[in-house]
Amino acid sequence: MYGALDISTSALVANRVRMEVISANIANQGTLLNADGQYEPYQRRDVFIAPGDPTTGSNEGVHVAEIRLDEGPLRPRMEPGSPYADEDGYVYYPNVDPVVETMNAMEASRSYEANVMAIEATKAMTSIALEIIA
Amino acid sequence: MIKSVTNGGAVDVLERLMQFAGQRHRIITNNIANISTPGYRMQDVSVKGFQAQLQEAIDARRNDPATVDGPLELRETTQVRAEKDRLDLRPEPIGTNILFHDQNDRDPERLVQSLVENFVAFRTAAQFLRKEYQLINMAITERP
């Protein structure tokens, strides 16, 4: 039964990481400057979840395999007066689509809930098994 | 002699059912953990298959007066193998044909149903088992 708990916990952790990355994407959808103040639009991050747990070598559970930068095209906006505009007057904004991020957030939240349900079942079953001898 | 005290009665059948449900819980939990994993396919062991295995062993034991109070002998299948104190379960992909954009065949409703059904089977077996042990204890201590 403790194995089942590890599996669900690994999924909770992976989904929390996903939520954090989604939050970062949404928060930075208008970020044009990097930490040094130079023009470097924020690039969307993507979380890749894979089965297994490399720390224990088990093939049950999940883990975050990679947090990759999304190399997709940035979104141009016509702002001729901006200091960051190119020769055609376009400023390139981060490739974050709020709708996509919201959908992903809902999915991550649903996964989280499902795993919490699994943990509740695990807890109850352990209790029930112990009651046989009590 | 000690063994025959627990062999009489439905104790071994209930024990096997509890072992099965307990281990299947782990398989279902793993499916739920992988609900967002790209490329993952849901796995499970067949409940009907296990029930047929149980039924076969029960009938074989019942019909022969020599073995009627003996141990339960479960035949081995590709998915379930009986060891002395546990079952070895080998899950297989369920084989649903609906894939999402990330090549995952998740079915949350089905997973929740499996989780709940399995939990109920586990609890039922545990409670009947508890009752059996209580009765054995009652007979031993002569205290009704």
Next chain:
Amino acid sequence: MADPLGLITTTGTLPTEIGRGASSVRPTHDGPSFKDVLKSQIDEVNALQQGAREAVEDLASGKRDDVEGVILATQQAETAFRLLLQVRNKVMDAYEEVKQIRV
């Protein structure tokens, strides 16, 4: 007038006839003995337990799906067993008590 022992006779026969008279009113044995009742109860408890065992096994293997029916069967068997155990304990206590009687 009641005369259960047959001591009062209309004829003038001697008291040696008394024993023979008494034997003519020995109470008739018109019911099963306690031993037979106990034995039949044991058989019934056995049958109920066997039925309960089969009911539980069938529930576990999916042959039947009515938990209520199985619960009723197991409860009946348990109650019958408890009753039998209680009767057995009382009999043992009575036996111990009788053993203690000084003659």
